[in-house]
Amino acid sequence: MCLQVCGWKKFRWCTLSDLEQRKCAELSKALTAVLPVTNTDSFARISCIRAHNTYDCIDKIRVNKADAASLDAGDVYSAVKLYGLTIVAKEIYEQGNCVFAVAVAKRGTLDIQRLRGARSCHSGARWTSGWNIPLGFLLARNDLSWDEGQPLSQVISEYFNASCIPGIGVAAPQLCALCQGQKSYIRDKNHFCETSSNEPFYDSDGAFRCLKDGIADVAFLDHLTIMRATESEQQEYELLCPDGTTAELSKYNTCNLGKGPGRGIITRHNFQKITNKFLTMIQRLFGRKGKERARFELFNSSSFGGKNLLFRDATQHLQLLEEQLEIAYVLGLDYVALLKGLGHEGSSLDNSVVRWCCISNAELRKCEEWALSIKSDPLVCVQATSMASCIEMIKSSEADAVTLDATHVYIAGRCGLVPVAAECYADESTEEISKLHLKRKGLSPAYAVALAKKNAKQINIHNLRGRRSCHSHLYSPGGWLLLSRYTVGALENIAENCDIGSAYQNYFWKGCMPGADGNLCKVCIGDSEVEGARVSSRCAANHNEHYYGNMGALRCLVGNPSGRSFGDVAFLEHSNLLWNIENLKSSGWAKGYTAVDFELLCPDGTRAAVTEWAGCNLGPIPPSTVMTRPVTVTKIYDFLMKSQEFLETKLDSEFHLFQSQKYGGSDLLFKDATQYLVPATHMSYQEILGESFFQLAESVFNCTPAGKVKFFILS
Known part of the structure; x- marks a missing residue:
């Protein structure tokens, strides 16, 4: 932050057109020319x-x-509520x-009661004058019949x-049909569009x-535009009033659909x-x-061949x-x-399709069956190679x-993603953890455990150095x-082993940590004994390994x-451990093992x-969370809750959200123990993780050398 406050002289303004770029560049030139006169060295360049x-x-x-940037009030609201930005100033008009x-x-062609079936042009989707107020007006009059379960x-x-x-997106092609931007x-x-x-x-x-081009029958816009209407435009066009009458363009004070806030300037909180x-x-x-107005006019765009560049000209x-x-x-x-009534914070304005990220062929099969079982709620399954790549795809x-x-919840949270719902592993032992942060928040944790074969008596948590290790994934x-607390983090020379990924490479002889590299991939086997498939999936950070x-x-x-390619110790979660041991035999993976063969x-x-x-x-491990x-x-919350409720009531369904065995895997899409x-929409990712886990993640990732975690993008 000191770099920005103390030594950085550029202020970066976001522009939306080549004309705005020109005006912004001229502002930069004007500033450079006058700043020495004002004896100020801040923002010498824009x-x-x-x-x-x-x-x-x-x-x-x-x-x-x-x-x-200066944005319409509808976009300002989105920027603040949905993207965590802040409003720093407002444009003030007359x-x-x-x-x-x-x-x-056009004069004599229409009135407010005959809009159905007309062709319309709007200033912008979710914008004050082009969307929010007109739609609020039509809904209040019952001209529109909207079931909030469907997209507005x-x-x-x-x-x-x-x-x-403009800006409506692909949800309804008809709403872009009249647009003329280049495709x-x-x-x-x-x-x-x-x-x-x-x-x-x-x-x-x-x-x-x-x-005016005759493309539409009615236009929804703000009064600032018609204030500048030419004499011929005033003769040719009129306002449609709420009572069914019409009025001259100059009568916007008494003939309008409603009043709302103008544009605002947004920035980051720390800026x-x-x-x-x-x-x-x-x-x-x-x-x-301004005392340098002769050199540059902030609220005038005419010399650049456009209107409302950087700021509204009426400001x-x-x-x-x-x-x-x-x-x-x-x-x-x-x-x-x-805005809240119009669903401005989410699903009502978005494409109703939910694209779920899958990280393996088995997850894709389960996801596709999920989609088929809930036909009324469109679900599309997209494939990635790991949880990390899912985070990138969602971003x-x-x-x-x-x-x-x-x-990965921690990583996703630092990348700007947010929680939707958390898995609950209701367990008979929850009384024993009632003092834990997670339990206080109504969430149930899993527990991290280290597992060894019972007959390997010499192995304990303090002598794992140099052994073969099995980890669920990187x-x-x-x-x-x-695990770092009990192995590499417990070593005397903490500074040398700050990067725990590198430290694990030196700590264990070899192992399988899917997603890692080097000797921590040597025990991995991929998805087949067929050489080509085995090589392509070996040590992959997904169920194909x-x-x-x-x-x-x-x-x-x-x-x-x-019986080959095995480890001395496995690090995993306690949930479903007994069932997984049973599965070794039922799946044909390994015979003769029962729970008493492990400790x-x-x-x-x-x-x-x-x-x-x-x-x-x-x-304790905080629960896995949908992000x-x-x-x-x-949109995602509504989809999940409806899907969960629907599948619970459909007793004859062959699909079960929290079962994975039939797809040849375990913990696909969700943990089977769920x-x-x-x-979890009311919680931050920090609250879900709890202070102890969050602080450990902070300390580990903050000292991981730059570039080691490629997807780790601080927002």
Whole structure:
């Protein structure tokens, strides 16, 4: 942070078009020219960061690739509630920060009561004047019939004949049918229906242009655009009033669909003071009363061949806000209540399909059967190579949800993903852990255990150095993170072994830790004895490696079916351990093993029966948790709860969410020990992990050398 505050002189503004880039570049030049005169050396340069659309801007600011942008109030709400950003200032117009949402049509062609079946153009999806207020108006009049279980976009597409609503996405193609932005399969060249000025019908000016070009019958926009209407436009177009009458364009004060907040400037929480300082300076220099206004006009875009570039041209000044103001206070309680009613925080506006991330062929088979069993709720199964790659896919919107173990929950949380639901492993011993953080939060933990064969009497937790080890996978809570306390973390030279991944390589002779490399892959066997398949999946961080997961670590301990490729100790979780031992025989993997053939290695150096895990374990493991992007929380939560409830009532169903045996694996998609999923949308990932586990993860990952964890992206 000191780098940004003390020595960094660039302020990065996010732009949405080539014209905005030009205006931003001119602002940078003007600042460079005048700053020596003002004897100020802060922000000697502005960097102009080009984004694809408004949500790309939001994401760039969130991940520290840009610092600020001016957005419609609807997008400001999304940026704050769904992406964790903050609003730092508001644009103030002649009527204050408010805008009137108006419906405009060609004179004599339409009235507000005959909108059904019309062609419509809107300033933007989820925007104040183009979406939120008009739809709130139509819903309040019962012109729209909306069952909140269906996407609102679907209702709108059935109401209007065709539309252009920039930013609506792929949920309802009819709502982009009138748009004219360039189409392309290359993202950088695809501007169709996007929230940037590369879409000709974007923003209020674009919606009005759509109407004037004869493409639409009605346009929904804000009054700031029609304030500048030419004399001929005032003669040709009129406002549609709520009472069914029409009015001149100049009568927007009395003929409108409602009033809402104007645009706001967003930034990251830790950048609010710097953004305030920057806005104060450019306004003092180039605002309407700025002393350098002759050189550059902040609220005028005409010299750049466009309108509303960087800020609305109607802006009189920027009102800076106090830090940590509640968004409902800034935007208004009524407006925020309207957004919540429209499902602005989640599923109502999104494509209803849920894309679940699977990490193996077996998970894909189970996921596809899940999808077939709940036909009413569209589920699509996408495949990745590991939990880590699922996190990357969800971050980049290539997938929506995945169940992650506790360590990967930490990683996903640091990458900006959030919890949806946690697995509950209701257990008869929960009374014994009532004082634990997890239990206080209503979540049940699993326990990390170290397992050895009973006849290997010489092995205990203190003499594992140089032995063959079996771990469920790289970064696993029990076989990687908690284990460090009893092995590499317990060594005298902590500093030398700060990177525990490297330290494990030196600590164990060889082993199988799927997802790792070097000698910790030497015991792994892949998914087949057929050479080609075995090599491709060997040591993979998914179920295609037979030694992956809790079941895999147990298989590793006893060896492959021929009795070779085995370890001396296995690190896994206690849940389903007895069933997994039984499964060794029933699956044909290894015969003759029962629970009495194994013992647990206790932290004090003693050993105990496998049933004594409550008193002989390496620590509690927070439950595995379904994670998603902030914007899709509601959608994923609704889907999971409906799916769980439906499958519980469908007693004759051959599909069971928490059973994996029929797919040739264990713990597929969810742990087989799961009794049910409990809501976790009200909790942060830190709360789910608990202070002890979170602090251990922090200390381990903070000292892991850069580049070791490629997917670990701090947000």
